[in-house]
Amino acid sequence: MTVLSDSALSRLREAVTEPDLSGTRYRVVSVAGRGGMGIVYVAEDTTLSRKVALKVVDLAGPLDDRLRREAAVLARLEHPGIVPVYDAGTLPDGRAWYAMKLVQGERLDHAVERLTEGERLRIFLRICETVAFAHAHGVLHRDLKPQNVMIGPFGEVLVLDWGLARLAGDARGGRVGTEGFAAPEPLDDARDDVYSLGMLLAAMPPLPREIAAVAQKAAAPAARRYASVAELGADVRRFLEGDAVSALPEGPLRRAGRFLSRHRVAAGIVAAYSIGRAMIFFFTGR
């Protein structure tokens, strides 16, 4: 039997793994990374002379359907928070592939520690907007988690990995996604993604009390959960604007405190005026 040297073994592994793109306009440049379904390559589009990301399943079979589904979903959803797909096909060895815009950035789970509270919440709102857009087009993501969100160098927030997405009218249902982020009792509607978003929000500590309550409500049993991603996003937006969140009922003291912190200048003027009036009354008796 042929005994291969380490370098020969490495070259052969590369040779049989690298996609045969000879019938396409793409040429592999390098390996960008590995995802749940396969390998993402940096490729050159030789017609348009631009770099693209080329995703290829690493083994033909059931994953092909998942990749094609992902490409179909991406093609359907044109949104700044979703990577546009350019092209799709099948390699001579049967593996499915698709080409998409090459995006670079940092995964949310890697970036979260260096982000301020405000940045984290604004990023979360952008994720909510993207997912709400998908829902409006009949698509459930079903695998939302920090690892599937990319933060670009210019503040782009991209929701990735739509391979488990479910289209409206699709017969596929049931429990999918990632343990710890997937709803324990799938409802096959928007509330499944609401649950995952709640868990995603909870994975970005430390959270102020109000936002912790929002995350808790998002991941609550279905009857008490936000009915839509728009509702969830609206609650986070309320907090950012200094308003009360629906997830945390507040008493008069807390409401007064929030009012004062929100209207500091006006409160200061009123307080100064009141103190002045009190002093005048004290010293003059009028």
Added chain:
Amino acid sequence: MMLVRAFPTTRHSAIEAARSGDGIERARGLQTLSEAYWRPVYAYLRLHWRRSHEEAADLTQEFFAELIEKDLLARFDASRARLRTWLRVCIDGLVQNGLRRSGRQKHGGGFDFESAEQELENAPGGESPEARFEKEWARAVFGMGLRHLREKCAAEGKLAHFALLEDYDLGDRASYAELARRHGIAVTDVTNRLAWARRSLREAVLDVLRELTCSEEELRSEARALLGAW
């Protein structure tokens, strides 16, 4: 466009064969398993158990004999562990329980322990015994895949395709123009034949993996370990 089957069905699981009651099937299964695993087992005995070259060579053969005599493969459960992880556990157990050089008639033969020893001496330092085991397994699977591909090429009159693969992927990776000159063919033929040979090698490697696994799930997992990004 020709679509290659994801999971070739021409070969059957060597593990199932080695567990079979049929003597010929068992021999075939053991032959395949030993071809794939003797180098990993030898390297593991040398590196993890620090046995001498001679002792590790004898124990490697003892190990495969024990696999059959004690029917160890009957206890393997693919849903709980990969075969190569389980084999390492078996080696550990057998060595701890005093596996000795018995001097009895050894299974098979044809194991080139001298070359295996040579490779270990030339191996980069700092590699763990487990990592070496994995690499030896990958080396064996690709070696078997290459052998199957050569047989297929010979049967189909395509040895020139195989020669191109050897020249390029096992050789100096000369330019396609240089390969065309060396082989006396057009550059487009180099491109097409090399693509065919690589595709066929991929199929042959998957075919070998199919022999070395018990289920589609295990095959998928092993294929991703071998053919995924690394």
